[in-house]
Amino acid sequence: MATNWEEFYATNLPPTDFEDNRIILKEFCDRHYKLGNKIALITSGGTTVPLEHNTVRFVDNFSAGTRGSASAEYFLEHGYSVIFMHRLKSLEPFTRHFNGQKFMDMLDLQEKNGHTTITVKPDSVDVLAPVLARYKQTIENGMILYISFTSLADYLWLLRASCECLACFGRNAILYLAAAVSDFYIPPNEMATHKLQSEQPPNISLKLVPKMLSSVVNIWVPQAYVVSFKLETDENLLISKARQALVKYKHKLVIANMLQTRKQRVIFVTPEESFEINLTREQIHHGVEIEDSIVANVVERHSEMIQSTNSHKKK
Numbered sequence: 001m002a003t004n005w006e007e008f009y010a011t012n013l014p015p016t017d018f019e020d021n022r023i024i025l026k027e028f029c030d031r032h033y034k035l036g037n038k039i040a041l042i043t044s045g046g047t048t049v050p051l052e053h054n055t056v057r058f059v060d061n062f063s064a065g066t067r068g069s070a071s072a073e074y075f076l077e078h079g080y081s082v083i084f085m086h087r088l089k090s091l092e093p094f095t096r097h098f099n100g101q102k103f104m105d106m107l108d109l110q111e112k113n114g115h116t117t118i119t120v121k122p123d124s125v126d127v128l129a130p131v132l133a134r135y136k137q138t139i140e141n142g143m144i145l146y147i148s149f150t151s152l153a154d155y156l157w158l159l160r161a162s163c164e165c166l167a168c169f170g171r172n173a174i175l176y177l178a179a180a181v182s183d184f185y186i187p188p189n190e191m192a193t194h195k196l197q198s199e200q201p202p203n204i205s206l207k208l209v210p211k212m213l214s215s216v217v218n219i220w221v222p223q224a225y226v227v228s229f230k231l232e233t234d235e236n237l238l239i240s241k242a243r244q245a246l247v248k249y250k251h252k253l254v255i256a257n258m259l260q261t262r263k264q265r266v267i268f269v270t271p272e273e274s275f276e277i278n279l280t281r282e283q284i285h286h287g288v289e290i291e292d293s294i295v296a297n298v299v300e301r302h303s304e305m306i307q308s309t310n311s312h313k314k315k
């Protein structure tokens with residue numbers, strides 16, 4: 001049986017920089033609340049599950065943060081303030097376009113009379129300039145807050161703290177839970193203190209992590225528009241699992257995707273309907289990103305929810 005979420009917080013310590021992050025989150029949310037902005041909390045990347053308190057080894061997952069980092073840029077384009085809660089060293093908005101060697105290959109280095117000059121290669125200016133312009137504008141306007149996590153416990157502490165700060169936004173908040181959060185962990189009282197020794201194969205018993213979606217939707221931010229993701233590797237389970245999640249947690253939308261095709265196909269599952277977004281080969285070839293359509297769709301649904309609430313209030 002999964003332990004409940006209160007027990008999880010009672011037995012798993014917060015990350016060491018938790019209080020600092022809580023203050024930063026609160027300041028960001030207060031400022032954007034006063035400005036009357038809509039806000040999106042985007043979670044992105046995978047969580048680790050430590051095998052030792054003095055962690056040398058951990059269980060991890062595949063998520064690179066592509067979905068979350070791309071989506072963050074599109075939410076910004078739609079005018080949302082964004083809390084980008086991501087796995088440390090996973091992809092981030094803007095820099096994701098020039099990951100790894102790509103960035104170095106865009107630059108030229110000249111040494112003349114003891115002076116060093118670095119310039120962007122002429123054929124890279126058109127690629128770098130629009131992204132840099134959007135990045136600068138976002139930062140100057142203070143529209144994004146980057147918060148990072150590594151382990152499952154870090155993630156869950158930050159998720160709850162973010163929700164506490166977002167509650168005042170009511171229906172103006174979106175939670176877009178794209179992170180691949182571990183479903184299994186070792187409770188602290190069952191975890192080895194020191195590095196596991198290799199004389200014998202370890203006997204590791206993982207326990208179920210309580211599903212936080214339930215607290216998010218029903219307790220922490222009951223008015224927010226909550227979007228969860230459902231990842232499967234067996235197509236036969238995908239839609240039924242997404243529907244089960246909607247029934248169980250009673251939120252607005254599950255975006256279902258298969259591991260292998262997640263960059264070109266997703267299925268929106270709501271209590272009323274389900275439909276697919278597919279990218280064609282040509283679109284992929286031209287650099288179209290599926291997150292563009294996903295976010296446009298989510299934003300439209302969120303606006304409809306806000307409008308319908310406003311019209312109910314007027315009646």
Ligand code: PMT
Binds near residue numbers: 180229262
């Ligand atoms: O990062 P990329 O490489 O681009 O990959 C993107 C993605 C495939 C990770 C993303 O599109 C995605 O599907 N994310 C959710 C993956 C996942 O954790 O699915 P799940 O079926 O295990 O969980 C479903 C939902 O429950 C998630 O929204 C999660 O936030 C939530 N959850 C999970 C575990 C937990 N203990 N509590 C939760 O509330």
